[in-house]
Amino acid sequence: MILPSHAQTMSVPFLDLPAQYADLKEELRPHLDAVLDTSAYILGAYAEQFEQAFSRFLGVRHVIGVANGTDALLLSLKALGVGPGDEVITAANSFVATAEAIAHAGARPVFVDVDPDSYTIDVGRVEAKISPRTKALIPVHLYGQPADLASLEALAKSHGLSILEDAAQAHGATYRGRPIGGFGDAACFSFYPGKNLGAYGDAGAVATNRDDLASTLRKLRDHGGVKKYEHELIGFNSRLDGLQAAVLLVKLKRLRQWNERRAAHATRYTARLSGTPGVQLPTVRDHATHVFHLYVIRVPAQHRDGLRAFLQGYGIATGLHYPVPLHLTQAFAALGYRPGDCPVAESCARSVLSLPMFPELRAEQIDYVADRVQRYMKEHV
Ligand SMILES: Cc1ncc(COP(=O)(O)O)c(C=O)c1O
Structure with a gap:
């Protein structure tokens, strides 16, 4: 690392x-x-x-x-x-x-299982x-x-x-x-x-x-x-x-404006990160607007935790949404699901990484995060 x-x-x-x-x-x-x-x-x-x-x-x-x-x-x-x-x-x-x-x-x-794009x-x-x-x-x-x-x-x-x-x-x-x-x-x-x-x-x-x-x-x-x-x-x-x-x-009076800011941040992340080796960026389904509660990228599973630790070293907090898919969650073990039953959700659990996302995020913070993601991925993929 x-x-x-x-x-x-x-x-x-x-x-x-x-x-x-x-x-x-x-x-x-x-x-x-x-x-x-x-x-x-x-x-x-x-x-x-x-x-x-x-x-x-x-x-x-x-x-x-x-x-x-x-x-x-x-x-x-x-x-x-x-x-x-x-x-x-x-x-x-x-x-x-x-x-x-x-x-x-x-x-x-x-x-x-979930769709691999949305x-x-x-x-x-x-x-x-x-x-x-x-x-x-x-x-x-x-x-x-x-x-x-x-x-x-x-x-x-x-x-x-x-x-x-x-x-x-x-x-x-x-x-x-x-x-x-x-x-x-x-x-x-x-x-x-x-x-x-x-x-x-x-x-x-x-x-x-x-x-x-x-x-x-x-x-x-x-x-x-x-x-x-x-x-x-x-x-x-x-x-x-x-x-x-x-x-x-x-707060409701500000929701539209906050959602617009989130969407603008997502656009900036996507512009900065597109073409980064190994990084799958969020997509927006046709006929829909996405309000980017979370900005979630996917990276090859073997690099996810390393990237996360690398970002942490630069003061960048990230999240995992979600680290265990519902069908394999311990609380639902009695339902009898097995690994392989929902392969896309299982792969997401190993490969997703949520980057900082909130309306007050600043452009230079987005650029800083995107730059660190790029650096790590270029080095490792
Ligand atoms: C997809 C989803 N469903 C349900 C909930 C449950 O909401 P709450 O935490 O308000 O009970 C949450 C939020 O935490 C959620 O993200």
């Missing part, structure tokens, strides 16, 4: 939430005070305002704020009637929450996994790139399946000119702090155009009812809290 020959010249974090807060502080504080002054800690006026604002942003009829993105998935599956004995098909390359929610609903996750579910492999028990498909808009929704919608229609979009990484991405979030029966968002739209704690939401699902979800998130002590269903405690809603309402 090459070691840095001189002192580190720049530090590039993976993301920089303090920088974002410094920019928002003045605007945000009065809203946080308003929540504290009225003790509207759980749901309340800010939650309602945010739900309305986010539903306008997405162009969907309803947004239901919940406690986190994992609950958004779980409650949606419950609202769709998914339960024991059912199967739900999803991508093998995602954060573990997608599969956890299916399992917590009592259903069996069925993993499908890293989203390989729709050509879905049909072979549909069984009489299949109830729903969960495409994951991974890294901020919409899945192939047109093909999935056609499949879902012909087999009578529900579609639940896992949009946790793709706030503001579009597909065929429309924001993702309104394509399936429902779409689930996470507002984990590092997301493109992030709260200052855990938060999540479900978007849906279906009035029946919206009504059930409003009950499920709040102990099974919308009126105090009227518990129509066995529900959950999964409500959006007021402070998080105030943060999200303020």
Whole structure:
């Protein structure tokens, strides 16, 4: 491995939430005070305002704020009637929450390999996994790139399946000119702090155009009812809290601009890195906009960890999304998957590297990162 020959010249974090807060502080504080002054800690006026604002942003009829993105998935599956004995098909390359929610609903996750260019579910492999028990498909808009929704919608229609979009990484991405979030029966968002739209704690939401699902979800998130002590269903405690809603309402106004900056950073990375030996760069699917929650490159597996350590030596933080594919995750061992079952996802797990990506990233930081990636790869490939 090459070691840095001189002192580190720049530090590039993976993301920089303090920088974002410094920019928002003045605007945000009065809203946080308003929540504290009225003790509207759980749901309340800010939650309602945010739900309305986010539903306008997405162009969907309803947004239901919940406690986190994992609950958004779980409650949606419950609202769709998914339960024991059912199967739900999803991508093998995602954060573990997608599969956890299916399992917590009592259903069996069925993993499908991903497409080697977009890293989203390989729709050509879905049909072979549909069984009489299949109830729903969960495409994951991974890294901020919409899945192939047109093909999935056609499949879902012909087999009578529900579609639940896992949009946790793709706030503001579009597909065929429309924001993702309104394509399936429902779409689930996470507002984990590092997301493109992030709260200052855990938060999540479900978007849906279906009035029946919206009504059930409003009950499920709040102990099974919308009126105090009227518990129509066995529900959950999964409500959006007021402070998080105030943060999200303020931040939502900046989301488009932040996404544009992310896209510009991605364009710069791609221009600087194209032609680098051994480096596969992200692609954007036709008819889609990618909001680059993550900028993920692939390098030959034998060089990935060396490159990562080399960048670390230059003060550059990177991430792995994700180091173990879902079908081989220990928690799902009982499902009986084996290495080789989803070869593209397995290869991604060994070869992906997420480079620093956040709106406040500076051009010279991108150039510094790209230059170090090039140096290492030219030396080793
Ligand atoms: C693809 C995906 N699905 C689901 C989740 C779960 O969201 P949360 O962390 O808000 O529960 C996340 C985020 O962490 C995610 O990236």
